[in-house]
Amino acid sequence: MSFSNYLETKVLDHVFGGTAYTAPSTLYLALFTAVSDGEAGTVTEVSTGGYARQSVAFTTSGNTTSNTSAVEYPTATANYGTVTHVGIYDASSSGNLMAYASLSSSKTIETGDVFRVPAGDLDITLD
Numbered sequence: 001m002s003f004s005n006y007l008e009t010k011v012l013d014h015v016f017g018g019t020a021y022t023a024p025s026t027l028y029l030a031l032f033t034a035v036s037d038g039e040a041g042t043v044t045e046v047s048t049g050g051y052a053r054q055s056v057a058f059t060t061s062g063n064t065t066s067n068t069s070a071v072e073y074p075t076a077t078a079n080y081g082t083v084t085h086v087g088i089y090d091a092s093s094s095g096n097l098m099a100y101a102s103l104s105s106s107k108t109i110e111t112g113d114v115f116r117v118p119a120g121d122l123d124i125t126l127d
Helices: 005-017
Strands: 027-037 042-045 054-056 058-061 064-067 081-089 097-109 123-125
Touching: 005 097, 027 097, 042 081
Parallel strands: none
Antiparallel strands: 027 042, 027 054, 027 081, 058 064, 064 123, 081 097
């Protein structure tokens, strides 16, 4: 996963500029059908079929953090389209895009489907 410009600036200001940054208490996983410029937050988020961002928690070990438990979306009541990317936000709606990544395989979500990310499958690594 790549950090957004928003998060990169917050981390740099916090570590090197002495500007306090308070991490969000809850993070939310979003599904995207297109990403024009993820770093700038120019994305097309799913917005139909009963879709809502889902909360996600992470556990960190070494230089990698991974989702602690499975993230499951409600059963789609309409077609989402083809989900190509995911993003992590600091709010359940609007908010700031923190990080984003393309899926290893795009997934078409149709009425009746459930999108699920198993525990440990969402990794963020810093080198």
